[in-house]
Amino acid sequence: MSDLRVGRISALNMFPVYHHLEAVALPGVRFTDGLPAALNAGLVEGRLDVSAVSSIAYARAADRLRLLPVGCVACDGAVDSIRLFSDVPVDQVRRVAVTPHSASSVTLLRVLLGPHVPFRVLDDDSLAGEALASGEAVLLIADAALQAHRSGMAPHSTDLGEMWRARTGLPMVFAVWAVRDDTLRHRPHEVAALGDAIAAAPASFAEDPVRVVHAAARRFPFDEDFIAGYLRRLRYGFGPGERAGLERFLAMARRAGELDQDHAMEALAA
Numbered sequence: 001m002s003d004l005r006v007g008r009i010s011a012l013n014m015f016p017v018y019h020h021l022e023a024v025a026l027p028g029v030r031f032t033d034g035l036p037a038a039l040n041a042g043l044v045e046g047r048l049d050v051s052a053v054s055s056i057a058y059a060r061a062a063d064r065l066r067l068l069p070v071g072c073v074a075c076d077g078a079v080d081s082i083r084l085f086s087d088v089p090v091d092q093v094r095r096v097a098v099t100p101h102s103a104s105s106v107t108l109l110r111v112l113l114g115p116h117v118p119f120r121v122l123d124d125d126s127l128a129g130e131a132l133a134s135g136e137a138v139l140l141i142a143d144a145a146l147q148a149h150r151s152g153m154a155p156h157s158t159d160l161g162e163m164w165r166a167r168t169g170l171p172m173v174f175a176v177w178a179v180r181d182d183t184l185r186h187r188p189h190e191v192a193a194l195g196d197a198i199a200a201a202p203a204s205f206a207e208d209p210v211r212v213v214h215a216a217a218r219r220f221p222f223d224e225d226f227i228a229g230y231l232r233r234l235r236y237g238f239g240p241g242e243r244a245g246l247e248r249f250l251a252m253a254r255r256a257g258e259l260d261q262d263h264a265m266e267a268l269a270a
Contacts, residue, residue, distance in 0.1 A: 003030035004183075004190050007039035007051025009175065011142035012227065013073055013081055013234055014052060015216045020201035026193060035101035035142065036175060049183040050194060054103035058178045059250050059259055062266035065178040068191070070199040073175040074235040074242050079161030081230070082174065083145045084109065085128070085154035086137035090163075097122050097131035098139040104174045105141050105160060107258045108249070112163050115256065128153070143220065146230065161233075164249075171235060171245035202236040 008018055010033040018031075032039075032048060040057035042048040044064065052073065058065055082105045086093050093113065097120050098106045106119065122131065128138045132154055140148055149157050164172040177198060179191050205212050209228065216231075217224045235242065253259040 003028050004187065004194065005047070005049045006031050006194065007042055007048045007053070008033050009036060009039065009052050009073075009142075010034055011081075012146070012216060012220045012222065012230065013142060014175075015219070016205040016212050016231060016234075017052075017071065017198060017201040017236055019212050019215055020204040021197055023204075024197045024200075026197060028190065029194065037101050037103060040103055043178060043180065046180065048180075049187070050177065050179045050191060052175050053178050054105075055173050055176045055246055055249065056107045056253055056259065057103045058176050059253070059266075061178075064181055066181060066184055068177040068179055068195050068198070069238045069243070070195040071177055071201065071236050072173050072238045072242055072246075074171045074173045074245065075161040075165075075233055076171040076235060076241070077162055077165045077233070078159045079172070079174075079233050080149065080159065081142050081145045082108070082139075082160040083141075083149055084137055084139050084156075084158040084160065085132065085148060086156045086158070087132065087135070087154060088137075089156055090137075090158045093117060093137045095136045096120070096139060097128070097136045099125055099141055099144070101125070101144075102139075102141045104249075105139060107253050107256070108160055108164060108172065108174075109139055110258055111249070111252045111256050112160065112167065146222065150226075168245070168248055170248050171241050173238075173242050173246040173249060176238070176246070199237075205231075205236070 008031045036054045039051045040053045043051045044061045125144045213228045216227050
């Protein structure tokens with residue numbers, strides 16, 4: 001039988017999970033690295049069997065995918081790596097250029113800003129400076145957002161995780177684990193083994209965070225103190241709080257016109 005094709009978000013935010021999966025070394029698993037938008041498409045279009053994907057992308061394809069409630073990428077307050085950069089305060093933003101690499105963060109920004117602020121998708125994150133110079137605010141995610149925030153790219157750097165927590169009082173779930181229906185039917189034992197390994201990753205990280213941070217510093221362009229502080233902001237377990245946060249996000253996305261009713265109900269029933 002062919003390898004189980006698993007999508008792997010190629011950013012610092014998921015490193016503790018993948019560090020554990022590499023240590024476990026499940027047989028018959030082949031990883032594909034990418035940012036969320038690429039992995040979303042790969043899973044929906046059948047180039048991947050299982051992946052961490054944007055939570056909104058999972059919901060939009062809930063007729064073809066099944067949620068694996070074994071883990072997620074979430075925050076309960078400021079997250080640092082989902083940021084809106086602007087020359088004016090967030091309540092004065094009138095136009096936004098958004099990263100091409102995200103789905104959940106773009107939807108979250110739509111929920112937070114409302115329907116009247118036009119969005120434009122950047123061809124590449126490297127064009128963020130030009131967008132700012134033209135008077136647009138810029139939404140960046142993951143390592144690009146971390147680097148832009150540290151460099152002081154704009155006078156205002158707004159953390160969307162913090163905005164969400166202030167608005168709802170709930171965690172924000174940016175990414176979930178999902179599996180294709182056909183994969184789950186034909187390879188249930190392999191999916192279950194992968195799910196068990198993913199579920200064990202947060203405890204493995206908590207047992208020896210220094211070792212994980214040291215390994216991350218060899219792979220990403222950040223020092224160990226910064227990495228340790230950043231990873232403390234993230235949550236990887238999918239518990240009742242994360243489910244409640246996901247349910248609220250999908251309900252608000254539906255009201256904002258970002259998700260249809262049928263897919264919202266299928267996603268929440270999973």
